[in-house]
Amino acid sequence: MKSTKEGCVEMTKNVHLQGKQKAMKESVLVIGAKGQIGSELVEELRRIYGDSNVIATDIKMPSDEFLNSGPFYQLDVLDFPKVSEIIRKHNVKQVYLLAALLSATAEQKVKSAWRLNMEGLLGTLELAREEKFKLFWPSSIAVFGPNTPRENTPQFTITEPSTVYGISKLAGERWCEYYFEKFNVDVRSIRYPGLIGYKSEPGGGTTDYAVHIFHEAIKNKTYECFLSENTELPMMYMHDALRATIGLMDASADQVKIRSSYNVGAISFTPKQLAAEIRKHIPDFTISYKPDVRQQYADSWPKSIDDSHARKDWNWKPEFDLKGMTEDMLSHIQAMVQHH
Ligand code: AKB
Numbered sequence: 001m002k003s004t005k006e007g008c009v010e011m012t013k014n015v016h017l018q019g020k021q022k023a024m025k026e027s028v029l030v031i032g033a034k035g036q037i038g039s040e041l042v043e044e045l046r047r048i049y050g051d052s053n054v055i056a057t058d059i060k061m062p063s064d065e066f067l068n069s070g071p072f073y074q075l076d077v078l079d080f081p082k083v084s085e086i087i088r089k090h091n092v093k094q095v096y097l098l099a100a101l102l103s104a105t106a107e108q109k110v111k112s113a114w115r116l117n118m119e120g121l122l123g124t125l126e127l128a129r130e131e132k133f134k135l136f137w138p139s140s141i142a143v144f145g146p147n148t149p150r151e152n153t154p155q156f157t158i159t160e161p162s163t164v165y166g167i168s169k170l171a172g173e174r175w176c177e178y179y180f181e182k183f184n185v186d187v188r189s190i191r192y193p194g195l196i197g198y199k200s201e202p203g204g205g206t207t208d209y210a211v212h213i214f215h216e217a218i219k220n221k222t223y224e225c226f227l228s229e230n231t232e233l234p235m236m237y238m239h240d241a242l243r244a245t246i247g248l249m250d251a252s253a254d255q256v257k258i259r260s261s262y263n264v265g266a267i268s269f270t271p272k273q274l275a276a277e278i279r280k281h282i283p284d285f286t287i288s289y290k291p292d293v294r295q296q297y298a299d300s301w302p303k304s305i306d307d308s309h310a311r312k313d314w315n316w317k318p319e320f321d322l323k324g325m326t327e328d329m330l331s332h333i334q335a336m337v338q339h340h
Helices: 036-049 080-089 103-108 110-131 164-183 209-219 238-250 271-279 294-299 308-314 322-339
Strands: 027-031 054-058 072-074 092-097 134-140 187-192 194-196 222-225 233-237 267-269 286-289
Touching: 027 036, 027 080, 036 054, 036 092, 036 238, 080 092, 080 110, 092 110, 092 238, 103 110, 103 164, 103 294, 110 134, 110 164, 134 164, 134 238, 164 187, 187 238, 194 209, 194 238, 209 222, 209 271, 209 322, 233 238, 233 322, 238 308, 267 271, 267 322, 271 286, 271 322
Parallel strands: 027 054, 027 092, 054 072, 092 134, 134 187, 194 233, 222 286
Antiparallel strands: 233 267
């Protein structure tokens, strides 16, 4: 392990490219690598491109295990000179910009959420224009608002978000399309629904209940939900989210017809339906409901998503339904709990 004077920690490993791994001298950069998506995406990208070709960065230092898995820099995304230095040094040709504050935290920290979510994107779009890399930026179902049709929400419809997070995502979508149209920046984006995975926990979101419920079901056999029982929201298992993300980035440029952000759908359910599914495996699991401020955000979002454009343009298709996702989550968390 080398520690450089800027405080970066860089790991180099001998990598034997094999199987699905693609030989390349170019690198992939993940900004916000310790978050819910980032930590799993880095693992998957390293499997595809080789450990040393995927550069992970985050404002926080990760675990030793993560540090040992490939190159890492401690980095504030708003420090653009440093981002640019890493991009040049490693000949980065793809950037995944995942650093953001989610819906609930953004309402608490309005200005810093706007700064991180918006200036982070704008600065990175500028770098993409100069350095000519392909950029992935996540949008969200939060771009929709209370006036949007909530069932099977279309790709092109009313977008009047009522949360700081949603406003930043909507503005971000417009910037992405602008940089593509004006400067030919190859930027690609997905409107993620709530994401559910067992490897990393979300933080500060409204859809987080659908992850916490599994951990509590296994540990305590009971869960107090901060959304009401019939709050239906679009959700996606992390396995599918990674497939969608990498699938969109791997699509040829002419397949990517939408440069703002694509609707992608997978599963829709309510807390009550999820609890019933969990009960098929843990019969004595109980749930109670104590909606808090996050209920308002959820009530302004779609119940289900029409993702026909993503299906048609770059062959998007989810693999996990509620049953499959629940089985997989429970068996992995159970194994993790037994292991510790
Ligand atoms: C959140 O709940 O804030 C996020 C999202 C839907 O973008 N998971």
